[in-house]
Amino acid sequence: MTIEEKIGQMCQFMGVEQVRQNDDKSGQFPANSDSVATYPGLHAQDIEQMVRDGKVGSFFMVFTAKDADYLQSLARESRLKIPLLIGTDAIHGNGLVSGDTVYPAPLSMASTFDDALVERVAAEAALEIRASGSSWTFSPNVDVARDARWGRVGETFGEDPFLVGRMGAAMVRGYQGKDRPASERVLACMKHLIAGSVPVNGLNGAPTEISERTLRSVFLPPYLDCIKAGAGSLMTAHHDLNGVPCHANSWIMETLMRKEAGFSGFVVSDWRDIERLYTVHHFAASPQEAVYLSVQAGMDMHMHGPGFFEDLLQLVKAGRISEERINQSVRRILAAKFQLGLFETNSLQAGDVLNTSVRLEHRQTALEAARKGLVLLKNQDALLPINTNRYKQILVTGPLADSPVILGDWVQTQPKESTITVLDGLRKVAPPGCKIVFHDCGKTVKKTTPEAIAEAQKLAAESDLVILVVGENSLRSAPYDKDRTSGENHDRSDIELPGQQLELARAVAATGKPVVVVLVNSRPVGSEWIADNIPAILEAWEPGCQGGLAVAEVLFGNVNPSGRLPITIPRSVGHIQSFYNYKPSQYFRGYVGSKTEPLYWFGHGLSYTTFKYSNLHVPADIKPGQSVAVKVDVTNSGTRSGDEVVLVYTHDVLGTVTTPVRELKAFTRVTLAPGETKTVEINIAYDQLAIIDQEMKRVVEPGDFEVFVGNQKTKFTILP
Numbered sequence: 001m002t003i004e005e006k007i008g009q010m011c012q013f014m015g016v017e018q019v020r021q022n023d024d025k026s027g028q029f030p031a032n033s034d035s036v037a038t039y040p041g042l043h044a045q046d047i048e049q050m051v052r053d054g055k056v057g058s059f060f061m062v063f064t065a066k067d068a069d070y071l072q073s074l075a076r077e078s079r080l081k082i083p084l085l086i087g088t089d090a091i092h093g094n095g096l097v098s099g100d101t102v103y104p105a106p107l108s109m110a111s112t113f114d115d116a117l118v119e120r121v122a123a124e125a126a127l128e129i130r131a132s133g134s135s136w137t138f139s140p141n142v143d144v145a146r147d148a149r150w151g152r153v154g155e156t157f158g159e160d161p162f163l164v165g166r167m168g169a170a171m172v173r174g175y176q177g178k179d180r181p182a183s184e185r186v187l188a189c190m191k192h193l194i195a196g197s198v199p200v201n202g203l204n205g206a207p208t209e210i211s212e213r214t215l216r217s218v219f220l221p222p223y224l225d226c227i228k229a230g231a232g233s234l235m236t237a238h239h240d241l242n243g244v245p246c247h248a249n250s251w252i253m254e255t256l257m258r259k260e261a262g263f264s265g266f267v268v269s270d271w272r273d274i275e276r277l278y279t280v281h282h283f284a285a286s287p288q289e290a291v292y293l294s295v296q297a298g299m300d301m302h303m304h305g306p307g308f309f310e311d312l313l314q315l316v317k318a319g320r321i322s323e324e325r326i327n328q329s330v331r332r333i334l335a336a337k338f339q340l341g342l343f344e345t346n347s348l349q350a351g352d353v354l355n356t357s358v359r360l361e362h363r364q365t366a367l368e369a370a371r372k373g374l375v376l377l378k379n380q381d382a383l384l385p386i387n388t389n390r391y392k393q394i395l396v397t398g399p400l401a402d403s404p405v406i407l408g409d410w411v412q413t414q415p416k417e418s419t420i421t422v423l424d425g426l427r428k429v430a431p432p433g434c435k436i437v438f439h440d441c442g443k444t445v446k447k448t449t450p451e452a453i454a455e456a457q458k459l460a461a462e463s464d465l466v467i468l469v470v471g472e473n474s475l476r477s478a479p480y481d482k483d484r485t486s487g488e489n490h491d492r493s494d495i496e497l498p499g500q501q502l503e504l505a506r507a508v509a510a511t512g513k514p515v516v517v518v519l520v521n522s523r524p525v526g527s528e529w530i531a532d533n534i535p536a537i538l539e540a541w542e543p544g545c546q547g548g549l550a551v552a553e554v555l556f557g558n559v560n561p562s563g564r565l566p567i568t569i570p571r572s573v574g575h576i577q578s579f580y581n582y583k584p585s586q587y588f589r590g591y592v593g594s595k596t597e598p599l600y601w602f603g604h605g606l607s608y609t610t611f612k613y614s615n616l617h618v619p620a621d622i623k624p625g626q627s628v629a630v631k632v633d634v635t636n637s638g639t640r641s642g643d644e645v646v647l648v649y650t651h652d653v654l655g656t657v658t659t660p661v662r663e664l665k666a667f668t669r670v671t672l673a674p675g676e677t678k679t680v681e682i683n684i685a686y687d688q689l690a691i692i693d694q695e696m697k698r699v700v701e702p703g704d705f706e707v708f709v710g711n712q713k714t715k716f717t718i719l720p
């Protein structure tokens with residue numbers, strides 16, 4: 001390969017159809033957007049020629065197999081005919097493609113505590129991604145979410161490193177499916193290295209200041225899990241980490257990922273973040289210096305656009321970057337292309353595997369995930385499931401009652417018929433004789449008019465029960481994109497319900513009619529008033545294309561809710577950070593003028609039945625290196641069958657550094673008929689008990705550990 005061909009492999013562009021559409025919008029990269037761009041002075045035909053010249057290795061934002069095949073055909077005209085690696089943001093299904101399956105948002109999938117299901121979701125998504133011409137997805141997002149102001153919480157698997165790691169690894173296995181034919185696999189991309197989920201002010205891309213211990217014990221483990229699962233690529237984060245921007249940070253790319261964790265895939269930059277080393281961080285003296293610093297720190301591929309190729313070529317020609325350094329990146333990128341079978345298949349062939357019945361199966365999986373991910377937060381006096389003998393006329397209202405916002409972020413306009421809204425679901429599931437009255441109070445979460453609130457109140461007074469669907473909006477498809485309150489680059493300085501939704505809730509509740517609040521949101525909504533005054537609250541998160549059906553099934557009792565919170569819901573924005581695995585001194589004092597504890601802790605979630613735990617047993621002594629075998633009996637002590645998520649926590653009683661009051665170390669899901677008891681046997685891997693000691697080494701220290709499962713508690717000792 002010539003040096004130009006090698007550097008070409010490291011270059012990525014936006015799909016030429018996107019470029020063509022934006023061709024007339026001359027101008028600059030909007031500095032603040034991470035999803036809209038034009039290439040000033042560079043037109044679609046220029047990029048096409050660059051592909052023929054072997055100067056482009058990758059594209060993204062290519063949404064049809066036809067467009068992808070066209071680009072691949074241009075690559076076949078190049079001297080070496082190296083196929084293009086086409087990436088996409090398919091983070092809960094291939095939602096940027098119209099008609100593809102939109103699974104629940106990652107936070108919702110985390111609430112299932114069912115990683116086998118999440119692996120299946122990723123495997124199915126892989127088929128749809130391949131069928132639309134891409135073979136690489138910028139997922140999983142394994143950021144550990146501890147700040148509810150940050151708009152991207154819903155893209156993550158929540159606040160617990162163990163859960164995030166298990167879910168992230170499941171997605172990697174699902175996407176990359178070693179045992180499936182190459183044409184049915186896509187390359188995973190774990191992101192965003194690292195800790196951008198705790199920006200100093202909650203804003204996406206703002207600096208993160210955290211200790212190395214917190215970084216290693218909370219934010220790093222999910223990456224280690226994904227690497228063990230074989231993750232083939234990695235994306236660095238927008239922000240400046242303790243003073244060194246992630247895009248020029250060799251400690252995170254080279255030391256943590258490659259040297260310590262053995263990562264052998266390639267690293268891609270995030271959207272124009274190499275350029276931002278110069279334009280935003282003032283860390284590089286020029287755009288070319290930014291390329292130098294990033295590539296020398298370990299960057300393998302540039303997302304996206306012009307400039308990088310020319311700068312890198314000059315740097316190599318000037319002898320500042322060695323050709324051997326370029327070879328490393330090119331080997332990694334080519335290895336991925338070979339593993340994906342890109343030299344053998346084109347996307348139209350890959351599309352053949354997707355027939356209607358496969359797509360229907362995928363919808364069914366989306367429904368299963370939505371059902372398992374719904375979290376019943378509150379159910380005073382067993383208001384739910386709805387007793388339709390008593391509540392015959394039900395008012396359904398709220399800005400999200402009949403809205404595709406349930407689809408979540410990273411989704412473009414989907415056909416109406418492939419999205420079941422909450423209202424659609426309720427109409428489908430309501431038994432005969434139960435009348436659903438819908439009040440459209442406007443589709444925006446940002447504004448509800450006084451007239452709409454007054455009308456809702458009047459209709460509530462005439463009904464027997466109210467279902468109020470409120471929350472936030474992260475949907476990026478028109479016309480909802482104008483109205484976003486969460487999602488990428490939509491961070492907030494408040495975590496109450498936006499707009500007049502609280503007034504709406506107060507107004508319908510003031511009628512004295514029982515109110516069920518369904519929350520649609522992609523990060524914690526901390527509404528103390530709702531928690532205190534509304535008798536039944538269902539956290540739906542963003543439950544995806546079948547979400548409205550799942551919500552209705554739970555409300556009417558056809559499905560017993562079983563999801564658990566993967567993230568703590570703080571009482572207010574001032575209570576951030578609130579997370580369950582806190583250090584012993586965190587609540588030594590309380591706040592003046594408000595309660596200190598969160599509204600709901602991580603792990604919370606009610607059922608229509610009850611479960612009892614008994615006979616928790618672990619061996620008294622554990623030898624170094626030995627895993628801890630936990631046994632516990634779980635009984636369904638209620639009258640309905642249901643799933644129980646069994647969560648096993650430990651507490652390292654005394655350490656050479658302070659340790660959290662409890663940490664999740666294992667989980668599983670069991671299905672139990674009424675009266676049935678199952679003995680759950682589950683292992684805690686020895687390494688899970690490690691702390692990061694004063695020398696920043698990961699070690700398991702001998703001594704006592706407490707174990708908590710349900711209301712049971714016991715202990716074991718790690719022998720020296």
Ligand code: NOJ
Pocket residue numbers: 034035089138191270271
């Ligand atoms: C910016 C986001 O931070 C990243 O997650 C995404 O994959 C890229 N844009 C590409 O859209």
